[in-house]
Amino acid sequence: MRALVLTDFHQLDLVEVERPEPGPGEALLQICATGICGSDFHGFTGENGRRVPGQIMGHESSGTIAALGEGVDPATLPLGAPATFNPVVVPPEQAEEFRGREQHAPGKQVIGVAQDRAASFADYVVVPARNVLLLDPAMPLPLGALIEPLAVAVHAVGLARPLPEERALVAGGGPIGQSAVLALQRAGLTAIAVSEPDPQRRELISSLGVTALDPADGPLPKQLDAALGGPADLAVDAVGVTPTLADALAATRLGARIVLVGMGSPRLELSAFAVSTEERTIHGSFTYTAQDFADATAWIGEHAEQAAALVSRIIGPEEAHEAFTALAAGRGPAGKILVRFDHDETDPATAETSTTVPAETEEARA
Structure with missing residues (x-):
């Protein structure tokens, strides 16, 4: 499969890597689109100290369920269903204690930040099945990448x-x-x-x-x-x-x-x-609870047209290095850039010329 690898700071390469397989309690998502977060391009430069060379970043994503690991009920997560994932992963042993405040769990990992875990600037990503949320099938699938922000x-x-x-x-x-x-x-x-x-x-x-x-x-x-x-x-x-x-x-x-x-x-x-x-x-305020993420998922499903205004550009993965470089230099569109993995062409309906945006107005979240 294709993946965008941070081969060095200021260098993002599209390479072929082995497709992951879901283990027990996990799900494999085929990625449709992943949004570029401020923390991603600050990680691209090495500024935030939370990304390292060799890492596959990405945590604002939508896609479809491609495979399920042992113990995951296909009636709950049907193969082919549109889905997203909550990137905040709480260890099962801490789940009950930190229910409703999952972002405070000391053992949590954030997919896309955790340096030892391949994330979703790729054709496929493996995530805990308990972190997968189904999307409204009537909603344009790329808009699921807006749920995390x-x-x-x-x-x-x-x-x-x-x-x-x-x-x-x-x-x-x-x-x-x-x-x-x-x-x-x-x-x-x-x-x-x-x-x-x-x-x-x-x-x-x-x-x-x-x-x-x-x-x-x-x-x-x-x-x-x-x-x-x-x-x-x-x-x-x-x-x-x-x-x-x-x-x-x-x-x-x-x-x-x-x-x-x-x-x-x-x-x-x-x-x-x-x-x-x-x-x-x-x-x-930092990240969100599991309920916040579920509420955002439900709201976008009912207000897709309103949320679509936040997307300024859709690019292919082969354009990602250029986009990251521009964002890191303070040049970018007014809204969100989505990297789309399920086709190779930039969407002409949403692409636009980049404009200069002051670097300090770019938020870094995860």
Whole structure:
């Protein structure tokens, strides 16, 4: 089978490797599409220290069930059925203790991050059968690759405890910020604004039916007041750098909830008084629970057309090195790039010319 191997930092090669076979309790998925995550191209450069040469990356995927290992019920996971997988793998012995907070399990592995495990930038991937989720057969199969970043956003938005009548700010209009918009809409909110400096990303955000603001146009609190009629009740920082966190603090009301899901910088400065004396809460968010992932899977099945707006380019695996190189240099499309393994041609309906995007607005999640 074909696989994209990180042969060295800044070098991704399409090579032939042996197709894996599922063991007991495992399933083999034939990959349709895998999305390029910010953590993937930061791993490509060696920046995040979580990927190593020789690794097959990839964790945002959709495909079909190709084979089942011993002990897996084909009535539950039928051969040929469209499916995705939750990349957060909890050891069976920790499953009950960490049910509902699987991302906290100390023994967890993340497929695509775990260095000793081949992942889904390949024609096939083996995953635990318990981590496989079936997709709505009526949904375009490549869109299943959007479920993982949406699950990140569903979890982050859930931590903010949103109410439908509240105003929300999203700092950053990259793939996680875009997913946060969908997650907020899923929660019933309509008064949503996104702060994003890149004009093409603002255009994509506007197509989702929310307000896109340019931080260069003036103080964000004034822009938010004009757009939504007042400060935000909650904010999602989908970038995770000092300026975006400062915006989230400045543009929210006293007592607001702020969720930090972007990982743009390992260290941040913040106004302590804007947290303590104005009683704002900052909540960290990373990955998701198994229920968050299941909820994201169900939502995309019912809102495929809305989610499709997040895909800017579909490429073949032979184009992946060039795409990773451009993304690592801060050049990329407004939305998500999917690497499609079930055909060799770029989809002309969704391909577009890349545009420059500031590197700090790319989120690194897994």
